Amino acid sequence: MGSFMLTKMSFRNLFKKPVTKMYPVEPPVYTSRSKGHVVNDIKECILCGICEKRCPTGAIVVDKPAETWTINPFACIQCMFCVRACPKSCLTMEHGYTPPSTSMYTHTDTKPELTAEEQAEKLAREKEKAERLAAAKAAKQAQAGEADNGKE
Amino acid sequence: MGKKTIIPFGPQHPVLPEPVHVDLVVEDEKVIEAIPQIGFIHRGLEKLVQKKDFMQFVAVTERICGICAFGHSMGYSETIEILMGLEIPKRAQYLRVIWHELSRIHSHLLWLGLLADGFGYENLFMQCWRLRENVLGIFEKTTGGRVIFSACNVGGVTQDIEDGDLKGIVAILDGMRSEYEELLKTFLYDSSVKNRLSGIGYLSKQDAESLCLAGPFARASGLVEDCRLDGYGGYGDLAAFEPVLSEDGDGHARCEVRAREVYQSMDIIAEMVSKIPDTPISLPVKGMPGAGTAAVHHVEQPRGESFYYAKGNGTKFLSRFRIRTPTSHNIGGMTKILQGCDLADVALNILTIDPCISCTER
Numbered sequence: 392m393g394s395f396m397l398t399k400m401s402f403r404n405l406f407k408k409p410v411t412k413m414y415p416v417e418p419p420v421y422t423s424r425s426k427g428h429v430v431n432d433i434k435e436c437i438l439c440g441i442c443e444k445r446c447p448t449g450a451i452v453v454d455k456p457a458e459t460w461t462i463n464p465f466a467c468i469q470c471m472f473c474v475r476a477c478p479k480s481c482l483t484m485e486h487g488y489t490p491p492s493t494s495m496y497t498h499t500d501t502k503p504e505l506t507a508e509e510q511a512e513k514l515a516r517e518k519e520k521a522e523r524l525a526a527a528k529a530a531k532q533a534q535a536g537e538a539d540n541g542k543e
Numbered sequence: 544m545g546k547k548t549i550i551p552f553g554p555q556h557p558v559l560p561e562p563v564h565v566d567l568v569v570e571d572e573k574v575i576e577a578i579p580q581i582g583f584i585h586r587g588l589e590k591l592v593q594k595k596d597f598m599q600f601v602a603v604t605e606r607i608c609g610i611c612a613f614g615h616s617m618g619y620s621e622t623i624e625i626l627m628g629l630e631i632p633k634r635a636q637y638l639r640v641i642w643h644e645l646s647r648i649h650s651h652l653l654w655l656g657l658l659a660d661g662f663g664y665e666n667l668f669m670q671c672w673r674l675r676e677n678v679l680g681i682f683e684k685t686t687g688g689r690v691i692f693s694a695c696n697v698g699g700v701t702q703d704i705e706d707g708d709l710k711g712i713v714a715i716l717d718g719m720r721s722e723y724e725e726l727l728k729t730f731l732y733d734s735s736v737k738n739r740l741s742g743i744g745y746l747s748k749q750d751a752e753s754l755c756l757a758g759p760f761a762r763a764s765g766l767v768e769d770c771r772l773d774g775y776g777g778y779g780d781l782a783a784f785e786p787v788l789s790e791d792g793d794g795h796a797r798c799e800v801r802a803r804e805v806y807q808s809m810d811i812i813a814e815m816v817s818k819i820p821d822t823p824i825s826l827p828v829k830g831m832p833g834a835g836t837a838a839v840h841h842v843e844q845p846r847g848e849s850f851y852y853a854k855g856n857g858t859k860f861l862s863r864f865r866i867r868t869p870t871s872h873n874i875g876g877m878t879k880i881l882q883g884c885d886l887a888d889v890a891l892n893i894l895t896i897d898p899c900i901s902c903t904e905r
């Protein structure tokens with residue numbers, strides 16, 4: 392048993408810099424995995440709504456007809472369920488928590504207006520899809536017809 | 544003989560980080576009975592299991608407690624894995640053990656600091672919390688969060704730690720050892736600490752056993768009580784595991800057990816890192832917990848045994864989920880050690896059991 396056993400450490404600390412930080416004057420140091428807020432690259436997003444279904448707090452609302460993706464950053468608990476579930480990998484967790492505020496607000500991303508080229512591309516894609524569907528339908532009918540013929 | 548008086552203690556009190564109320568029946572300066580009351584922060588989290596599906600619920604279990612957050616998500620995930628008969632990859636099991644033991648280190652350092660604060664040793668308090676910051680730094684580097692970090696989910700873990708970073712964790716912990724040694728010596732041998740803690744709140748081994756105490760509180764009375772001995776998850780692969788025990792049963796023994804467990808956790812992490820296999824870190828979870836299935840599991844939290852029960856009903860929502868946390872049984876021991884103590888020792892006695900009221904009330 393002794394006394395003043397911490398004196399050495401206390402004395403050493405006199406000559407060391409403080410370990411605490413003057414936040415927010417000094418900026419915080421982030422690691423590569425530090426969490427903060429969820430950001431959507433809305434150009435890539437297909438508004439499938441999987442993120443909305445996976446979110447445990449209901450922070451995300453996807454409105455397909457209006458082409459909007461909305462997040463309530465105050466409800467988000469940074470669990471990254473949405474980030475992992477997104478099929479297009481367009482959600483990312485960025486550094487920096489949502490700053491405090493006197494009222495809750497939401498952040499909405501709207502699908503950007505398509506340029507003429509993109510519009511044409513989209514139409515072409517849709518047309519191709521419709522053709523593919525029609526072809527598949529015709530093939531199926533033909534098959535069914537053959538099967539019927541076979542029966543007769 | 545003095546007159547009996549009732550002095551209310553809590554729910555707000557400088558020594559209590561969380562609200563618990565105790566009615567102290569005192570006679571002169573001696574407490575002759577303590578009647579605890581909880582329920583100030585009941586949140587009904589167990590009921591939420593009917594609103595959040597079993598994959599999402601892990602985020603809720605994590606928020607039961609701000610200190611053993613990872614332990615609860617691990618306990619819940621392992622219970623559901625037992626329920627659904629999943630065998631998760633070894634690497635995930637090892638990573639869980641590593642994070643869980645890091646949580647234990649940070650919880651014990653936090654408690655040691657609070658204890659030092661409780662008996663007025665501010666310098667020691669700040670040194671403990673300064674060391675604890677290293678562990679929080681590891682959490683932030685490996686998972687992105689500092690206290691609640693969503694690293695565990697049903698079927699495995701969400702993030703891997705690269706082998707280089709694992710070595711880095713061991714290096715940081717080894718770097719902490721020399722400074723921690725100084726703190727440990729102060730806690731164990733400094734006369735001002737010993738004078739304040741030795742002999743207060745004595746609890747015998749028989750009492751500890753009959754009151755079903757858990758964790759360091761029980762181990763400080765010499766009771767061999769540690770769920771890690773059952774070898775669940777990665778703990779089964781440890782070469783040897785001996786719980787830290789003390790025979791004294793007083794406040795100083797409880798301090799000693801927790802202080803030495805920090806070393807034990809460091810050793811477990813080093814062993815896990817040296818043995819970690821190279822397998823995937825999670826398993827795709829298919830299907831739902833079947834109707835009529837039930838599972839129980841227990842996990843050694845920093846404060847003792849935490850018990851989990853889950854019952855499936857064939858849908859994505861569990862029909863019942865229950866947790867019993869270590870403090871709920873330790874409160875019985877707390878009232879026992881308060882009987883016959885001095886009024887001035889009440890605050891310190893309550894602190895030595897390391898109560899976690901948020902856990903208890905869920």
Ligand code: SF4
Nearest residue numbers: 436437439440442477
């Ligand atoms: S899951 Fe991804 S692609 Fe689907 S709506 Fe959400 S952000 Fe868009």
Ligand code: SF4
Nearest residue numbers: 446467468470471473
């Ligand atoms: S991080 Fe979690 S809480 Fe936040 S929006 Fe994504 S799923 Fe919801």
